[in-house]
Amino acid sequence: MASEPVARAVAEEVGRWGSMKQTGVSLRYMMEFGSRPTPRNLLLSAQFLHKELPIRFARRALELESLPFGLSNKPAILKVRDWYLDSFRDIRYFPEVRSRNDELAFTQMINMVKMRHNNVVPTMALGVQQLKKELGHSRKVPFEFDDQIHEFLDRFYMSRIGIRMLIGQHVALHDPQPSGVIGLINTRLSPIQVAQAACEDARAICLREYGSAPDINIYGDPNFTFPYVTHHLHLMLFELVKNSLRAVQERYMNSDKDVPPVRIIVADGEEDVTIKVSDEGGGIPRSGLPRIFTYLYSTAKNPPELDRPNVGVTMAGYGFGLPISRLYARYFGGDLQIISMEGYGTDAYLHLSRLGDSEEPLP
Template sequence: MASEPVTRAVAEEIARWGSMRQTGVSLRYMMEFGARPTERTLLLAAQFLHKELPIRIARRALDLESLPFGLSSKPAILKVRDWYVDSFRDIRNFPEVRNKDDELAFTQMIKMIRVRHTNVVPTIALGVQQLKKDLGGPKAFPPGIHEIHQFLDRFYMSRIGIRMLIGQHVALHDPDPEPGVIGLINTKLSPMTVARIASEDARAICMREYGSAPDVDIYGDPDFTFPYVTPHLHLMMFELVKNSLRAVQERYMNSDKHAPPVRIIVADGAEDVTIKISDEGGGIPRSGLSRIFTYLYSTAENPPDLDGHNEGVTMAGYGYGIPISRLYARYFGGDLQIISMEGYGTDAYLHLSRLGDSEEPLP
């Protein structure tokens, strides 16, 4: 289906909403607010989202209109723009949220919006891939390309925020929440448990792709817990462990030496929980280190073709895993650092704020 031109009235409204101020929320605020969801708090939350979501969505729709190198006119990018315009329209056309029935209908509608946007990341990746072909392959990066990188950072960070706000609101309606879980936030998340599950998932993929996988050893206090969003931590851990396994596996594949294990160390500090993932996979040359955080670089020779079904499942692909993991870490006041020793291995340090009191970094 071809992209529909946006009517002038809608375009003007998007411009108006896109210039309004966004309101950030912190992990702690979401936790305190959702601790005992009553009809009244859910109503207040829905009223907040009814105002906040169109501002955030309008900003992204505007961003998609003005990308350099003709990226805005790529079919994949136009498709994403249409999703954002449709979602903006859906929320703006929804009447004021005044009572429980309005709130439930509003929740159903934003749930549909979340589904509509499921494939945003692979679809944008496809647009960027089309652009890379036009520019003469992955090696040719003309000046101004950093603008695209900044756009992707803003865009994906904003997407994490939108999905978190919608997901949190929808999850608060769960009639039978797990103990200690508030919406999407597990108040007693065990980083050791998440590390174990993410490592098993990453090893399964490594097994499937190479026929074997290095071991993963995990060190830390099994009883330690802190509040965090389990899927976010799983995604970051999975991505980092998967990269380490791949590096070790490829380095030792044709060697008679036993592949050394990937090591995960979980440290609980007063302010931060730090998770270190160490491998002896040969490391990354210093010249390549800065590139691992750009979206336009992948170590895989031929990235897999996008059909939207293998998001996050192939061992190497778009080079999106690391920069997106860093955004997830930063979203709640943490960070991701990668330190490498060429010829030996790589250490990734995932810092997560233990206090949960930093506001969302709103692009």
Template sequence: MAATIKKASKDLVDEVRRWASMKQTGVSLRYMTEFGSRPTPRNLLISAQFLHKELPIRVARRAVELESLPYGLSLKPAVLKVRDWYLESFRDIRSFPEIKDNNDELDFTQMIKMVKVRHNNVVPMMALGVQQLKKDLNPKIVYEDLDEIHQFLDRFYMSRIGIRMLIGQHVALHDPDPPPDCVGYIHTKMSPVEVARNASEDARSICLREYGSAPDINIYGDPKFTFPYVPTHLHLMVFELVKNSLRAVQEQYMDSDEVAPPVRIIVADGLEDVSDEGGGIARSGLSKIFTYLYSTAKNPLDDQSDVDPETVTTMAGYGYGLPISRLYARYFGGDLQIISMEGYGTDAYLHLSRLGDSQEPLP
């Protein structure tokens, strides 16, 4: 095993395994909203006591899984680093004494805030580990065949979304002056059109920076239509879809005299549709768009042979945008589907569950 596990005491390893075998407890968006709408000291105490029990189970499950990945992925330097972060976080949470009063609760909140920061770069770091693996694999391997790795990454990232949501929600409930209609991370009257507008502007400015120009984006829908959701999650999904569409259209029309057609976003009750006329995705490529080992952009490792994992924050080229966006959609009971017409363009359908009754999917 790797150096750190040798350093990690046998007791710690045993305890991680013991907690990893315990049952996780899922929470629904509706429950988080109702519970968080009264962030009294008593409710914050109950929330902290729940997290004190729940977080070590979720963190331990991932730490254990990180040790037994196929094709030697567990031994890649970037993956070892991620596993160390999980072990440290497990140790921090488990060594925190029982939470009995509001002073304990405030100390606990500071500690889990630090845990969340420690894990900020988990996605690019795991991506780096997968790239390190790809460099060593036989080039004849068909990436879709690496099913176990895809399934592991789906579970791993879904779990990460849940852990960050639970910590972020608890921390945000301490905000003395929350924005109107917000309960922690949840906006009880989120306007998808508003969020889509902001996400599109962000994506468009990246396209302008990269190509010097960008197609227009037309958004259709009623800005007054609202429902409870987590705006940061929706922003991330729309940003990713629009960024892909802008890139496809921009590259399709780069050397053409024609004006690039706009990217369209249609917000209907409970559904977002992002469409582009960027030439579509070849049928052979469609099966790959939700895999973690595929990207149409350049592999960021091809330029630098030894990237310092500490400084890796780029996401383009890791091929992670779409699969992770789909997990965000599924986290609260929605889904993301891509339908493409080769030679014409692509439609992405983002279904969001409005009732918020679905439990978190617990991998």
């Protein structure tokens, strides 16, 4: 264990940095800045991250220490907090970035930091689930539990998306880029192509779990492109399509009727690109609709136990897929809406801002 004075010094440092102001970045700025990844620009980017990342890590570490309902003391949450403190320390105590060699060493270090945080989402989910079980056994789930935990997780995961985007973008600018790709941003992303890839992945999981999978029809202009982060769009569409496939599959499992396809429609407007994922999987009762964006709510009958290591990707998650997908949409100024007709099906509308001007929403 760290000796007392060292721990206190770090705690004071975290407190100081956690009270500093964060600096938001827009998709357009990342594109313009990254389109010329000269050594000088990479140096400027590293110097910015050297100052910005400790602020973001410190804020989250402080918040992890002051969560309601005793959540901060759950082993899984303490583990995440230690990851954030370690990352704060690694970046904070890295010497100033002054030369190309400094910059390369810094880039390697923040890439390791990013990998350290790969399992933050399931680990946080585990901590919240542990607490919920405990409170449930004692029949003492406070009325405001869901709201407060939800607000915290929204802030926490939005911040995580930002941190991973900043580190990922800086690291990716060092790799040789195909034409039109700037770091993690594809300036000519085809939503139809990303939808096709996400559909293949989601259908593969559906086939594995159920032995069959509904068809998916995609409509829209195959030549239409706009600038966006491929990985973000794939993640959101994969989640929406997976939910639709599961709903249709479970509704028609023992029926001799024709299984209706899931439909995806891509529309390109002046301001927004909207992607609709439409299914006839029976919809969600209206009483359940407000809950689909809360964490730990899953429409699946038996969501997997999080304690099992290597659960892998299953059809039905821990109820984290939709709220996190909505955060990805909002991160660059878009949104995600779900409209349901109980007894018929569900339409999910994914709005993506095509101007790329909106600043990161900084929690």
